[in-house]
Amino acid sequence: MILATVFESGISIQYYIVLATVLFAIGAIGVLTRRNSIILLMCIELMLNAANLLLVAFSTYFGKADGQIFVFFIMVVAAAEATVGLSILVMAYRNSRSIDVGIFNKLKG
Amino acid sequence: MLLEKLILVVIIFGLSLVIAMYSTYFERKVAAWFQDRIGPDRAGPFGLLQPLADGVKMFLKEDFIPKHADKWLFIMGPGISMFTALITSTIIPWGPDLYMFGTNVVLQVADFNVGILFILGVLSVGVYGIMIGAWASNNKFSLFGAIRASSQMISYELAMGVSVITIVMMTGSLSLRDITESQHGFWNDGWFTWNVFSQPVCFLVFFICSLAELNRAPFDLSECESELIGGYHTEYGSMKLGFYLFAEYVSMFISSAIISILFFGGYSFPGMDSFSGNTLAILGVVALFAKIFFFIFVIMWIRWTLPRFRFDQLMHLGWKSLIPIALINLLVTGLVIAFKNGWFN
Amino acid sequence: MNTIQLIVYLLGGLTVGSALMVILSKHPVRSVLYLVLTFFLISANYIMMNAQFVAVVNIIVYAGAIMVLFLFVLMLLNLSKENEPRSSLLVKLAASLAGGSLLVVLVAAVKDSLVLPVTGVVQNDGGLVENLGQLLFTKYVLPFEVSSILFISAMVGAILLAKREKQIID
Amino acid sequence: MQSLSNKRKVVSDKPMTFMEKLYLPAIIGGMWITFKHLFRKNNTIKYPEEQRVFAPVYRGMHVLKRDEEGRENCTACGLCAVACPAEAITMVAGERKKGEEHLYREEKYAETYEINMLRCIFCGLCEEACPKEAVFLTDRIVPTEFERGTFIYGKDKLVEPVDSRIDITKRQHTGKRTEK
Amino acid sequence: MNWTEEDEKAPLFKQNESARTELSKETIDGEIATLNLGPTHPATHGIFQNILQVDGEKILSSEQTVGYIHRAFEKIAERRPYNQITPLTDRLNYCSSPINNMGWHMTVEKLIGADISKRVDYMRVIIMELARIADHLVCNSVIGVDTGALTGFTYVFQEREKIYELYEEVCGARLTTNVGRIGGFERDFSPEFHKKLKNFLQTFPKVFNEFDSLLARNRIFMDRTRNAGPISGERALEYGFTGPNLRAAGIDYDVRHMNPYSSYQDFDFIIPVGVNGDTYDRFMVRQEEIRQSLKIIEQAYNNLPEGDYHADIPEFYLPPKDMVYNNMEALIYHFKIVMGETPVPVGEVYHSVEGGNGEVGFHLISDGGRSPYRLQFRRPCFIYYQAYPEMITGQTISDAVLTLSSLNVIAGELDG
Amino acid sequence: MGKIEDLQVINGEGYQLTRLEKVLGTARANSVWPLPFATSCCGIEYMATMGSNYDLARFGMERMSFSPRQADLLIVAGTISKKLGPVLKQVYEQMAEPKWVLSVGACACSGGIFDTYSVLQGIDRIIPVDVYVPGCPPRPEQIIDGIIRIHELVKNEPLRRRYSDEYKHLLKDYNIETNDPEQSDK
Amino acid sequence: MTQNSLTNESVFERIKAQFGEGILAMEEPYGMLTLEVKPETVHDLVKWLKEDDKFQVSFLTLLGGIHYPENTGKELGVNYHLHSLVHNFRIRLRAYFPIENPEIDSITDIHTCANWMERETYDFYGIQFKGHPNLVRILNEDTMDYFPMRKEYHLEDATREDKDDRFFGR
Incomplete structure (x- = not known):
């Protein structure tokens, strides 16, 4: 059961570009406003997903699978980033009892 | 077309619920037989109305949300569990096509071309029901249950995935319908067609992993009552608890179906080629259900026999035994397939 | 506007909405859940674009593994509303402004630079x-x-x- | 520490064999055991419908016996009350009046005789203490009730009815226990 | 019960504030949770509270509160005549009440210097060993239940039911037996008892072996129980362990062997010991003790001497009813015994028996009055339960639950 | 408690409704999940009742719920000391309506032989009791008797009884807060 | 079976030689060596008994209080039952002290298991064990304001109303 692609029914690629950009911007705003470092990580995931969305959209649009391959690579990177990021956070939390991003200013020499 | 599917969906959901209901009854009876008891026999003849009584009781029970609970998440938890348990049933091929009212009725809601992946995806989401519910209850025992459940599920999903890949390699398709069809009949070319005979190790790994994913004994660590009281559903009562318990039995039904499809040929049965048309379809459905009930019984049998693992031992089993075994099995299978296809020549 | 367009626009709106809720929710656990929802909606978008495999993998990897990890860490650290760090209003305002301008610049830049050929019916089985x-x-x-x-x-x-x-x- | 006796035997030092390490043999063995029970007759007594026969000496609900002529044996000596560790027995002694000889065997009798069945621990010491073979525990069980007050059993519930005697002859505390 | 944050503020919890301060302050922080195991947690079969400090699943420290069913046995014993103390002893370790009953009778007999016949001794041995089997069955099957294997529990409880029936034949009650009297038994074994005992001796080993093979060599069970709550022999002695729990730690101290009472020296039995004193050792020691008990019962039953079922002590043993009715002397004795007026020698005596959980001791100080001046029970559970925190520190919660059930802490005995 | 008949008159409904209530009551009676609050000797007898020979499962009662939220019937078996009293009360308060209490054994009903400074002389001093089971400990037969009594009670109890003023008054006598659904949100 | 190689006389002689003044009286009720000891001596004696190579009285069987209201100046006492597992020899020690100042050295540093027994004795009789790590009530509620096992206090719960004392002969 294969659905027809959206592009055949008159959706333009610009729609997905805007959608992905908006998602990316939301992620960026989240990174800037929130101080909870776990939410920061989540916002980064969101930004990566925005990129994914655009990649898939173009891949479908041009009928080439290469874009989707890149999605997998991004997923790998995202997963790696999440694990390492979270373990750093847990570590930092153990030391400082807080997940405020401010704690990382201690890294300054 | 749409109406047909809708009817099928309703039938399948209804059937899952009824089977889940009577699984609770069956579980009590099986336990009783194993333990030289009688089991429920007072509600209706042979206690057959016991599940109904339980249902009515739960409906009428006070719907209680603890003071410190996160209200919305507390309600969402059981809902998610139930939803994820039911949603898997849509891609299961229940039987060969049926000719009815002049049309060809496909006994499968959706033949999703990445069916197995869909199952894995839904399974991986299923843990949210437990985690959210437990976290929302704001109870330490629940939290322990949730932590146990989530790490257990994530760990066993890996071994499960690897063992599924083996089957996919054998079949060359991710669709459950194709996998069933590839095990057509019982005996072909001097060898059994069912995957369990060519992949016994894979079957064992998958079976153990599905027990773990179901949170059934001996892997019922997230709710073991001797340590965590009720585990993740400690704070739940009334119908919300009912949803959790129901979800467990629905999942049990669905996993039995998936085990039957992946390893026991789904709706195929020995000598199925001598039938055709609607007879074949009905017999196929019967065969599938027979297999499903057998596995439900086996799962219950295991529960009432074995002691449960300790958490770290469970993790050891998952990571240090099952995943390596599944990987080696995958490797060997790959080599054999490659050899058969003549890639080494 | 046909049905598919309607569905697509609806999906897009929902995606943006739930993404917004991720950064607006006070409680980190709710943020996580909204992010999971966002991933589901993005997967739905993928399915609309006939990329089922990516969609399912997206769910398995993001919703099923990464976000469970996040939730797990949140539960382990047992964070509650009380110890959730807050930034000052000024910082929030400034950040929103910056983010907003980023959005505007991005959209403008991307939109202007696009000169894409109008594609005909693409034979698409890339998913x-x-x-x-x-x-x-x-x-x-x-x-x-x-x-x-x-x-x-x-x-x-x-x-x-x-x-x-x-x-x-x- | 050295052995305190010469009879010690270490019972739990058997190492796991390879087969046992594989999990499966023991699991299958266990499942075989439970499977065999699937076909075994159950031992259940369906209680309200079926009743298990109690031992004749079972210590259940009390009875205040009458003698062969239907007279109450109890003479309100109070020994049972003294012997009761739960202090559950209360009685008021009364003098037998003329014309009541067919009711009471001795000159004194218990006007009221109450056992608090909620306090009672059914230890049987009252039965042993009774010198007149009046109070016995029987193999009947005390029914459950909704109300607390109903558990103070007076003579109306304790004294055996004249027309339906309660058989206690099998109890070895009865007078039939002659020896030597 | 589940303790939410709200509950921690409840006054009930405040009561134990004094006990909680013992925990070092440094350990209490965000990652380390306080978990309240009990008082009504399903694992605390009786009633005791363990406040655990856990890091994940690992237990860092724990603090116990006991006394939730404190019933003041020793105070009651000072107000009751000697024969009314027997029902009290029933309720100490209620899993094996006959042993306590007999221990108490023997203590009084020691005080009054009664001469007990061999037959009474042997009858007592049979009843006591049955009680030991019943006690160990409860403990071991509950270990099974706590590991999640419920079925074994139901198998052995059917056999336990047969032991109940045997008790019922002897004394008329199932659990709180109040069996025996000072000087012997209140009645002889009935023919029905003989029949049922023979039947039990025949069927029990089969069912018991079934139970044994369900668990004892199953790797899941072995992994669960090995190294769960271990204690070394020296520490066990320090903590006053006796009985199966001490023997599991490798020390073969058994009152039946060291200070034989009730003719235990006549019987041939071995003393099973463990190695590490962990849950598996305790389980296996109890399993073997059940077998040894069966052996003792067989020996005692096959060599049951003829004779009277009670000692000839008219001042303490109630005369038969018909004699009371017809014989003045018997009537006087009867009244005296029931009223508790028989003179008891002034003195002090300590007697101990091997109970289900270890050395059950009776320290009786008599001033010649109708009730003991002071009667102190050595309640093994109370004494060794204080080792529990040391045993579970560094273990997981699952181990703690198993350790608790394998220690077989009986709340009645614990809280006195 | 125990004046069920009276309450039924007070809450008298139409015939159809009563009939429906009968059916629902019967269903409810067949699915009473117990919370065993077993402290001492009676707990062992309760275990025997759960065992194969008496098989409480026949009444649909084998699912023990140690979490008070899920339980319908609080089985108090064994001595309740004054130290434990508040715990028992808290467990009772944590149970969701409708709930029933079965007091098993002499100690729980009245203190039994333990007429001492430390033992509560009957749990009905702190929580309302529906059925008393005498005996020390009661035989499994007696416990089953008590459970059948509870079933009678459940069968005949009008659904609205829990909202009646009598019931609220009863709980107020025991200083137990009724957990109204509206209150639980806070 | 280990031979009972120690006799009451030999043990008593050695103890007497070692502690002379500290031993107040010696009895042998029912064959068990019972020594009345000064409260100050108990700790040293128990320690010596445990560490002595010949005796190895290393097992504390029982520890409990006792109350004699009539013995002025010696109202309260503590009993110790010690057991030498190697020699299968039991010995009972006893120390009395006045009720106004019930103090004795704790032996928790010698026998770990004495901890709870001493707490119980404190709970019942109010005997203060000097050097006990955590001398608080164990069985009764913390709020209890008397020591229930002393002879003057009632056993019964005052709230029981279903009993008429006239009928119990007590």
Whole structure:
């Protein structure tokens, strides 16, 4: 059961570009406003997903699978980033009892 | 077309619920037989109305949300569990096509071309029901249950995935319908067609992993009552608890179906080629259900026999035994397939 | 506007809405849940674009694994509303402004730079597994292997980091 | 520490064999055991419908016996009350009046005789203490009730009815226990 | 019960504030949770509270509160005549009440210097060993239940039911037996008892072996129980362990062997010991003790001497009813015994028996009055339960639950 | 408690409704999940009742719920000391309506032989009791008797009884807060 | 079976030689060596008994209080039952002290298991054990304001109303 692609029914690629950009911007705003470092990580995931969305959209649009391959690579990177990021956070939390991003200013020499 | 599917969906959901209901009854009876008891026999003849009584009781029970609970998440938890348990049933091929009212009725809601992946995806989401519910209850025992459940599920999903890949390699398709069809009949070319005979190790790994994913004994660590009281559903009562318990039995039904499809040929049965048309379809459905009930019984049998693992031992089993075994099995299978296809020549 | 367009626009709106809720929710656990919802909606978008495999993998990897990890960490650290760090209103305002201008600039730049050919009916079966597998193991086999190395090193790093050492605590 | 006796035997030092390490043999063995029970007759007594026969000496609900002529044996000596560790027995002694000889065997009798069945621990010491073979525990069980007050059993519930005697002859505390 | 944050503020919890301060302050922080195991947690079969400090699943420290069913046995014993103390002893370790009954009778007999016949001794041995089997069955099957294997529990409880029937034949009650009297038994074994005992001796080993093979060599069970709550022999002695729990730690101290009472020296039995004193050792020691008990019962039953079922002590043993009715002397004795007026020698005596959980001791100080001046029970559970925190520190919660059930802490005995 | 008949008159409904209530009551009676609050000797007898020979499962009662939220019937078996009293009360308060209490054994009903400074002389001093089971400990037969009594009670109890003023008054006598659904949100 | 190689006389002589003044009286009720000891001596004696190579009285069987209201100046006492597992020899020690100042050295540093027994004795009789790590009530509620096992206090719960004392002969 294969659905027809959206592009055949008159959706333009610009729609997905805007959608992905908006998602990316939301992620960026989240990174800037929130101080909870776990939410920061989540916002980064969101930004990566925005990129994914655009990649898939173009891949479908041009009928080439290469874009989707890149999605997998991004997923790998995202997963790696999440694990390492979270373990750093847990570590930092153990030391400082807080997940405020401010704690990382201690890294300054 | 749409109406047909809708009817099928309703039938399948209804059937899952009824089977889940009577699984609770069956579980009590099986336990009783194993333990030289009688089991429920007072509600209706042979206690057959016991599940109904339980249902009515739960409906009428006070719907209680603890003071410190996160209200919305507390309600969402059981809902998610139930939803994820039911949603898997849509891609299961229940039987060969049926000719009815002049049309060809496909006994499968959706033949999703990445069916197995869909199952894995839904399974991986299923843990949210437990985690959210437990976290929302704001109870330490629940939290322990949730932590146990989530790490257990994530760990066993890996071994499960690897063992599924083996089957996919054998079949060359991710669709459950194709996998069933590839095990057509019982005996072909001097060898059994069912995957369990060519992949016994894979079957064992998958079976153990599905027990773990179901949170059934001996892997019922997230709710073991001797340590965590009720585990993740400690704070739940009334119908919300009912949803959790129901979800467990629905999942049990669905996993039995998936085990039957992946390893026991789904709706195929020995000598199925001598039938055709609607007879074949009905017999196929019967065969599938027979297999499903057998596995439900086996799962219950295991529960009432074995002691449960300790958490770290469970993790050891998952990571240090099952995943390596599944990987080696995958490797060997790959080599054999490659050899058969003549890639080494 | 046909049905598919309607569905697509609806999906887009929902995606943006739930993404907004991720950063607006007070409670981190709710943020996580909204993010999970966002991923589901993005997966739905993928399905609309006939990329089922990516959609399912997206759910398995993001919703099923990464976000469970986030939730797990949140539960372990047992964070509640009280110890949720807050930034000041001024910072929030400034950040929103900056983010907003970023959005505007991005949209403007991307929109203006686009001169795309109008595509006809594209013969599209790119979402199917065989194609992806073929590509992945021929053209992109080197990045594939490199990413696996990246993954292993990330795992080792995470384990090393999370492993408790006595002297660090003391 | 050295052995305190010469009879010690270490019972739990058997190492796991390879087969046992594989999990499966023991699991299958266990499942075989439970499977055999699937076909075994159950031992259940369906209680309200079926009743298990109690031992004749079972210590259940009390009875205040009458003698062969239907007279109450109890003479309100109070020994049972003294012997009761739960202090559950209360009685008021009364003098037998003329014309009541067919009711009471001795000159004194218990006007009221109450046992608090909620306090009672059914230890049987009252039965042993009774010198007149009046109070006995029987193999009947005390029914459950909704109300607390109903558990103070007076003579109306304790004294055996004249027309339906309660058989206690099998109890070895009865007078039939002659020896030597 | 589940303790939410709200509950921690409840006054009930405040009561134990004094006990909680013992925990070192440094350990209490965000990652380390306080978990309240009990008082009504399903694992605390009786009633006791363990406040655990856990890091993940690992237990860092724990603090116990006991006394939730404190019933003041020793105070009651000072107000009751000697024969009314027997029902009290029933309720100490209620899993094996006959042993306590007999221990108390023997203590009084020691005080008054009664001469007990061999037959009474042997009858007592049979009843006591049955009680030991019943006690160990409860403990071991509950270990099974706590590991999640419920079925074994139901198998052995059917056999336990047969032991109940045997008790019922002897004394008329199932659990709180109040069996025996000072000087012997209140009645002889009935023919029905003989029949049922023979039947039990025949069927029990089969069912018991079934139970044994369900658990004892199953790797899941072995992994669960090995190294769960271990204690070394020296520490066990320090903590006053006796009985199966001490023997599991490798020390073969058994009152039946060291200070034989009730003719235990006549019987041939071995003393099973463990190695590490962990849950598996305790389980296996109890399993073997059940077998040894069966052996003792067989020996005692096959060599049951003829004779009277009670000692000839008219001042303490109630005369038969018909004699009371017809014989003035018997009537006087009867009244005296029931009223508790028989003179008891002034003195002090300590007697101990091997109970289900270890050395059950009776320290009786008599001033010649109708009730003991002071009667102190050595309640093994109370004494060794204080080792529990040391045993579970560093273990997981699952181990703690198993350790608790394998220690077989009986709340009635614990809280006195 | 125990004046069920009276309450039924007070809450008298139409015939159809009563009939429906009968059916629902019967269903409810067949699915009473117990919370065993077993402290001492009676707990062992309760275990025997759960065992094969008496098989409480026949009444649909084998699912023990140690979490008070899920339980319908609080089985108090064994001595309740004054130290434990508040715990028992808290467990009772944590149970969701409708709930029933079965007091098993002499100690729980009245203190039994333990007429001492430390033992509560009957749990009905702190929580309302529906059925008393005498005996020390009661035989499994007696416990089953008590459970059948509870079933009678459940069968005949009008659904609205829990909202009646009498019931609220009863709980107020025991200083137990009724957990109204409206209150639980806070 | 280990031979009972110690006799009451030999043990008593050695103890007497060692502690002379500290031993107040010696009895042998029912064959068990019972020594009345000064409260100050108990700790040293128990320690010596445990560490002595010949005796190895290393097992504390029982520890409990006792109350004699009539013995002025010696109202309260503590009983110790010690057991030498190697020699199968039991010995009972006893120390009395006045009710106004019930103090005795704790032996928790010698026998770990004395901890709870001493707490219980404190709970019942109010005997203060000097050097006990955590001398608080164990069985009764913390709020209890008397020591229930002393002879002057009632056993019964005052709230029981279903009993008429006239009928119990007490």
